Amino acid sequence: MKVLSAPISKKDIDELEVGDLIEVSGYIFAGRDSILPKLVGLGDESRLNELNLSFEGSVIFHSAVSIAGIGPTSSNKLEIESSMVPLSRMGVRLHIGKGAIGEDTVRGLADNHAVFAIIPPVSALLTSLAVEKELVAFPEEGMEALFRLKVRGFTAIVAAAKGKSIFTD
Amino acid sequence: MTNDISKKIAETLIKAGTTFPTDRMNAYKHAIVNETNKRAKWVLETILENAKVAEEEALPLCDDTGIPHVLIEIGKNRCLSGSVMTAIQEGIAAGLRAMPGRPMALMGDASQRLEQSGGIDDDPGAVLPAPFLVKSVCEDDVFRVHILLYGGGPSIRGQVKSVFHKHCMSVVMDEIVALASEAVLKLGCTPCTLSIGIGRSQFEATALMIEAQVYGKYDIQNDLEKEITSRVNAAGCGPLGLGGEHSVLATFLKVGSQRASGVRIVSIRPDCCFEPRVATLEL
Numbered sequence: 001m002k003v004l005s006a007p008i009s010k011k012d013i014d015e016l017e018v019g020d021l022i023e024v025s026g027y028i029f030a031g032r033d034s035i036l037p038k039l040v041g042l043g044d045e046s047r048l049n050e051l052n053l054s055f056e057g058s059v060i061f062h063s064a065v066s067i068a069g070i071g072p073t074s075s076n077k078l079e080i081e082s083s084m085v086p087l088s089r090m091g092v093r094l095h096i097g098k099g100a101i102g103e104d105t106v107r108g109l110a111d112n113h114a115v116f117a118i119i120p121p122v123s124a125l126l127t128s129l130a131v132e133k134e135l136v137a138f139p140e141e142g143m144e145a146l147f148r149l150k151v152r153g154f155t156a157i158v159a160a161a162k163g164k165s166i167f168t169d
Numbered sequence: 170m171t172n173d174i175s176k177k178i179a180e181t182l183i184k185a186g187t188t189f190p191t192d193r194m195n196a197y198k199h200a201i202v203n204e205t206n207k208r209a210k211w212v213l214e215t216i217l218e219n220a221k222v223a224e225e226e227a228l229p230l231c232d233d234t235g236i237p238h239v240l241i242e243i244g245k246n247r248c249l250s251g252s253v254m255t256a257i258q259e260g261i262a263a264g265l266r267a268m269p270g271r272p273m274a275l276m277g278d279a280s281q282r283l284e285q286s287g288g289i290d291d292d293p294g295a296v297l298p299a300p301f302l303v304k305s306v307c308e309d310d311v312f313r314v315h316i317l318l319y320g321g322g323p324s325i326r327g328q329v330k331s332v333f334h335k336h337c338m339s340v341v342m343d344e345i346v347a348l349a350s351e352a353v354l355k356l357g358c359t360p361c362t363l364s365i366g367i368g369r370s371q372f373e374a375t376a377l378m379i380e381a382q383v384y385g386k387y388d389i390q391n392d393l394e395k396e397i398t399s400r401v402n403a404a405g406c407g408p409l410g411l412g413g414e415h416s417v418l419a420t421f422l423k424v425g426s427q428r429a430s431g432v433r434i435v436s437i438r439p440d441c442c443f444e445p446r447v448a449t450l451e452l
Contacts, residue, residue: 019208034285064232067293068271071232074322074357099322099357100410118409120212121358121442122219123232142289143272157208157411167354167410 001155007057008093010113018164022117024094024154028059032073034144035137036060036083043090051137053148055091061119061154062097065135066143069127072098072119081105088114096156100167110163117156118166129153171256177450178260182237182316183268185448186229189220193362193418196387200360200415209413213360216408216442227268230443234270235318237261237298240379244311249303257301257314262294264316269293302376311451315383318446323361326352327438329371334433341367341433342393346400348437353406353416358441360408362387363397363420366436369428374436377423382438382445385421394420408442421445 004012005026016022031039039055042048048055062080063070075081075097084095085108095109095116109116119126132150139145159166189197197217204210223230239257243249264270270293277287299319306313332344349363364385366377390398397420407413427433 021211064271064273066232066271066273067269068229068234069232072357073233074325074355076355076357077325097357098409100355118357118411120215120219120409121231122215124223124226124228124230125215125219127228127232128222140288142291144289157409159410166412 004094006059008059009057010093013093013113013115016115016158016161018158018161018166020158022156022158024059024096024156025152026150028061028149028151030061030063030065030070030147030149032062032064032144033077033079034141035146036087037079038138039090039146040083040086043086048090053136055087058092059094059096060087060092061149062095064143065133065145065147065149069123070130070149071121071123071126072096074099075116076101084116085109085112088112096154101160101165103165103168106160106165107163109160115158116160118159119154119156126154171252174253174256174452175260175263177452178257178314178316179264179267181314181448181450182261182264182318183227185316185318185446186234186268186270187227188224192387194220196418200418204413204415206407206411206413208411209407209415212408212411213415229268230446231320231441232271233320233322234265234268235320235446236296237265238317238319238379239298239301240315240317240383241301241303242306242311242313242315243303244306244309246309247312254301258298261298261316265293265296270296302379314450314452316448316450317379317382320441320444322356322358323438323441323444326356328352329374329434329436332433332435333431335431342396345397345435345437348435349397349401349439350404352437352439353401354404354410356439356441357409359406359410360415360418360442362418362440362445363401364438364440364445365420365422366425367423367427367433368425368436369434371434371436373425374434377425378436378438381421381423382440383447383449385419385445387419390419391422394422397422
């Protein structure tokens with residue numbers, strides 16, 4: 001089991017292989033359909049600094065955050081998957097979600113020293129591992145706002161790394 | 170009396186969202202014993218552990234607590250009044266607030282709701298149920314309310330399809346297996362339970378699919394159900410798409426009346442690893 005916490009270096013990412021079990025602790029972002037394209041838009045306009053957040057070496061967990069808990073949503077939904085490569089260019093190193101992603105995304109992640117890991121959608125367990133949560137941007141999106149979580153021992157499996165995918169190889 | 174109904178409906182909804190039925194628990198245990206892929210086995214064990222924690226601590230199995238769907242079965246000696254319908258609605262809202270459900274009801278007019286620009290209601294009880302499905306049954310004194318919770322992932326991958334059967338069962342089965350295999354591959358939350366209704370219209374097929382979810386049993390599978398499960402599992406997608414023998418735990422199939430015609434309407438939903446989330450109240 002490889003242990004990771006943000007900020008994650010490119011070297012750490014480049015050592016990961018498809019199928020590796022990883023344990024993630026520390027601060028991660030949680031966001032999904034509504035706000036990931038907004039982050040990409042801000043990045044494209046060089047306005048990310050308006051959020052006062054650093055994405056270099058960061059982790060994004062594809063999840064809503066609500067009183068019902070947290071848990072991965074399908075990463076292959078259009079707005080999420082299409083944001084993964086642009087967000088990697090902005091410094092996101094680890095995307096955590098679920099579901100098969102396309103070959104173009106797998107290649108794009110590799111080109112930008114990023115990986116995709118899948119995590120079982122076990123909300124009762126995952127919620128108990130999130131020891132802090134803070135809404136950090138886009139409050140108008142409710143449960144789909146951008147949150148920062150402090151997590152303890154999220155266990156996931158690397159599903160796409162170095163241009164390879166667990167779903168096709 | 171209606172207050173009592175609301176309270177019981179709320180409890181039923183919470184049971185649907187926080188517990189596994191015994192036969193599903195046993196299906197997972199059986200799958201863990203028989204799964205040879207190590208990653209797949211780890212996923213199955215984690216899902217089972219999650220179910221135990223959710224039940225012990227009354228936590229939602231999944232943070233997508235779902236859209237409530239209701240099937241009411243009523244015998245000829247019982248009466249379904251407007252006030253009872255209202256009590257059921259109120260019980261659903263109370264259950265969502267207590268569980269708690271995920272606040273995900275969109276506000277605004279039709280366009281705002283469609284493009285998600287009118288904001289999200291922070292009241293979990295604002296997540297309204299789908300229109301109720303009411304069915305008469307031959308048991309005279311029955312008044313039964315089934316509450317189902319539909320998550321988003323299976324709704325994305327579910328389909329209703331017209332199948333031209335060519336007067337051959339294998340054509341229908343091939344089509345179902347093809348639909349199911351594609352859905353399972355993209356679902357993400359496997360192992361799934363395939364719920365399938367076959368009827369004469371899109372509405373009827375989906376109503377039958379809901380009945381299949383309510384009455385399907387993991388430990389009682391007919392030959393058609395076994396064949397579908399076996400053929401979809403043969404593709405080796407496995408839990409979370411990680412490979413392995415258990416993409417599908419079981420198939421729940423309900424075949425209704427059919428018409429003299431070259432077409433069968435198939436409604437198929439790849440229920441995620443926690444679904445069907447269903448609980449029943451006898452009134």
